[in-house]
Amino acid sequence: MKRDRYEICFVPGAGEDLDAVCNVDMWVTFADGNRWSGTVFTLDEVQRLMGRWKDTGECLDGSYFWCWDGLIVREAGIPAMVRVIDDLVVTCDYKGVLRSLGPEDDQDS
Numbered sequence: 001m002k003r004d005r006y007e008i009c010f011v012p013g014a015g016e017d018l019d020a021v022c023n024v025d026m027w028v029t030f031a032d033g034n035r036w037s038g039t040v041f042t043l044d045e046v047q048r049l050m051g052r053w054k055d056t057g058e059c060l061d062g063s064y065f066w067c068w069d070g071l072i073v074r075e076a077g078i079p080a081m082v083r084v085i086d087d088l089v090v091t092c093d094y095k096g097v098l099r100s101l102g103p104e105d106d107q108d109s
Contacts, residue, residue: 001078001082003086003089005030005031005089006028006029006030006031006089007028007029008026008027008028008082008085008086009026009027009028009029010024010025010026010040010078010081011024011025011026012024012078018077018078018079019076019077019078019079020076020077021076021077021078021081022041022042022044022045022076023039023040023041023042023045023049024039024040024078024081025037025038025039026038026039026040026081026085027098027101028085028089028094028098029104032103033103033104034100034101034102034103034104035100035101035102035103035104036094036095036098036099036100036101037069037098037099037101038069038070038071038097038098038099039067039069039070039071040070040071040072040073040081040084041067041070041071041072041073042072042073042074042075042076043072043073043074044076045076046065046072049062049065050062050063050064050065068099069097069098069099071084071097071098
């Protein structure tokens with residue numbers, strides 16, 4: 001999704017319905033080349049993962065969920081996630097929510 005000062009890139013699974021995405025890696029690249037990354041989950045997806053981990057024993061049998069650059073949103077789908085990312089950029093809250101990847105490498109150097 002291209003914006004005036006930045007671009008949001010999502011990496012959904014092949015063939016995934018973009019209006020139903022509930023767990024997706026993404027990054028924001030600003031006009032100056034600085035990049036910020038995150039993984040966006042819906043509340044329902046976090047609940048589903050914790051339920052599965054209860055059976056697999058991960059995260060103390062699903063007792064907790066954590067992700068270093070995780071962002072939990074209420075609604076599924078790329079359009080809903082774009083609205084959240086846009087708000088994080090406008091408020092500058094992305095600096096506390098997403099992970100800084102630094103400047104984009106110059107492929108010509």
